[in-house]
Amino acid sequence: MYQYHCLNPIADVGLNLFNDKYKKTEELTEAEALLVRSASVHDVEFPEGLRAIARAGAGVNNIPLEKCAEAGIVVFNTPGANANGVKELVLAGLFLAARDIAGGVEWVKSMGADPEIARMAEKHKNRFAGGEIKGKKLGVIGLGAIGVKVANAAAHLGMEVHGYDPYISVKAAWNLSRNVRHTSAVEDIYRECDYITLHIPLLDSTKKMVNKEAFAQMKDGVVLLNFSRDSLVDDEALLAAISGKKVRRYVTDFPNPAVAGQEGCLVIPHLGASTEESENNCAVMAVEQLKDYLEHGTIKNSVNYPNCDLGICQGAVRIALLHRNHPGMISKYSTVMGNAGINVTNLTNKSRGEYAYALLDLETDVTEEALAQLRGIEGVLKVRVIKP
Numbered sequence: 189m190y191q192y193h194c195l196n197p198i199a200d201v202g203l204n205l206f207n208d209k210y211k212k213t214e215e216l217t218e219a220e221a222l223l224v225r226s227a228s229v230h231d232v233e234f235p236e237g238l239r240a241i242a243r244a245g246a247g248v249n250n251i252p253l254e255k256c257a258e259a260g261i262v263v264f265n266t267p268g269a270n271a272n273g274v275k276e277l278v279l280a281g282l283f284l285a286a287r288d289i290a291g292g293v294e295w296v297k298s299m300g301a302d303p304e305i306a307r308m309a310e311k312h313k314n315r316f317a318g319g320e321i322k323g324k325k326l327g328v329i330g331l332g333a334i335g336v337k338v339a340n341a342a343a344h345l346g347m348e349v350h351g352y353d354p355y356i357s358v359k360a361a362w363n364l365s366r367n368v369r370h371t372s373a374v375e376d377i378y379r380e381c382d383y384i385t386l387h388i389p390l391l392d393s394t395k396k397m398v399n400k401e402a403f404a405q406m407k408d409g410v411v412l413l414n415f416s417r418d419s420l421v422d423d424e425a426l427l428a429a430i431s432g433k434k435v436r437r438y439v440t441d442f443p444n445p446a447v448a449g450q451e452g453c454l455v456i457p458h459l460g461a462s463t464e465e466s467e468n469n470c471a472v473m474a475v476e477q478l479k480d481y482l483e484h485g486t487i488k489n490s491v492n493y494p495n496c497d498l499g500i501c502q503g504a505v506r507i508a509l510l511h512r513n514h515p516g517m518i519s520k521y522s523t524v525m526g527n528a529g530i531n532v533t534n535l536t537n538k539s540r541g542e543y544a545y546a547l548l549d550l551e552t553d554v555t556e557e558a559l560a561q562l563r564g565i566e567g568v569l570k571v572r573v574i575k576p
């Protein structure tokens with residue numbers, strides 16, 4: 189029986205996938221698997237028996253990835269599960285920026301039940317008028333799960349779409365409409381585009397990427413959309429760019445004290461993934477990944493260990509080894525098995541940065557002595573026995 193704990197509410201459609209091999213526990217100390225959404229686990233003390241954390245969502249800055257890797261805890265996220273939800277809100281952001289819809293709605297509200305409202309609307313509506321997005325240039329920075337969907341949808345709406353992503357995956361490239369023009373210099377996006385939308389992760393290299401220098405290269409009256417993370421934009425430089433009329437509107441999904449209520453800023457209370465469909469997709473993906481890991485050792489969509497799949501165990505038992513990516517590790521654990529007289533029928537080893545992962549299917553059951561020897565190999569962080 190595997191025990192799991194939820195630090196945030198997780199959609200039932202996902203939790204219902206846990207069958208009778210699983211039990212929900214209210215005690216983190218008993219859990220082998222942990223499900224989270226946005227709760228921070230930076231200060232959480234992980235129990236010895238914890239094997240995996242699944243983040244039902246994309247961003248993982250609420251999880252200490254290296255600390256988890258060192259403890260042999262595999263962290264998963266659910267990339268792409270909320271991409272359509274975010275895409276739809278970005279499209280709404282484009283329309284909200286094209287005309288002052290929000291300002292217009294506020295004005296109507298302020299008029300209340302004034303009998304003259306229809307006449308007054310005709311008189312005042314020009315204040316809220318704008319342009320159409322059709323024919324305008326949209327720059328999409330980051331062509332991953334969300335960026336590709338935004339780029340394709342905007343191209344369908346008649347925008348001239350330019351995309352920038354120096355690390356674009358093959359899958360994303362296959363999914364990208366051929367109407368999207370790819371550029372290899374972000375400066376082209378800054379220089380050319382009427383609307384710029386960010387779909388990149390927050391990393392040391394992308395923090396405050398949209399700064400004073402970036403704004404200086406943009407067209408006057410540009411619209412910037414940020415549905416990724418607020419620290420991608422330098423707020424001080426942004427506010428200066430708004431007051432200098434460089435930026436006509438900043439549409440963001442991330443309220444913070446610098447931008448909330450500011451002229452030119454349209455701030456949404458982080459609704460990108462807040463759709464029933466996104467939450468369901470994330471929960472289903474998170475639970476399926478946890479089950480596959482606990483029952484088969486398969487790693488898919490991890491953010492701190494390599495992806496690894498050996499299918500269903502074909503032997504008497506499967507060993508999962510989480511270890512440092514050091515030379516000679518494969519020969520060390522193969523030697524332990526050989527000395528114990530245990531035949532390895534199937535084996536795979538994958539690495540990612542500092543860490544590596546191996547799955548070994550054994551013809552016969554593993555002995556306690558062999559397990560102790562595996563655990564004693566320098567660089568081995570965790571050893572797990574999976575019975576088929």
Ligand SMILES: NC(=O)c1ccc[n+]([C@@H]2O[C@H](COP(=O)([O-])OP(=O)(O)OC[C@H]3O[C@@H](n4cnc5c(N)ncnc54)[C@H](O)[C@@H]3O)[C@@H](O)[C@H]2O)c1
Pocket residue numbers: 246247267268270271274329330331332333334335352353354355356357360387388389390393394415416417441458459460461462
């Ligand atoms: N508003 C919300 O509620 C919400 C929901 C989900 C995700 N997000 C944010 O959206 C971001 C993107 O999500 P995704 O699912 O598309 O992620 P993804 O990993 O599928 O795509 C990110 C893309 O950014 C590219 N990239 C990385 N560094 C880059 C750089 N310096 N310049 C250009 N491209 C770069 C990568 O190559 C990748 O293709 C996430 O990191 C997250 O912060 C927000």
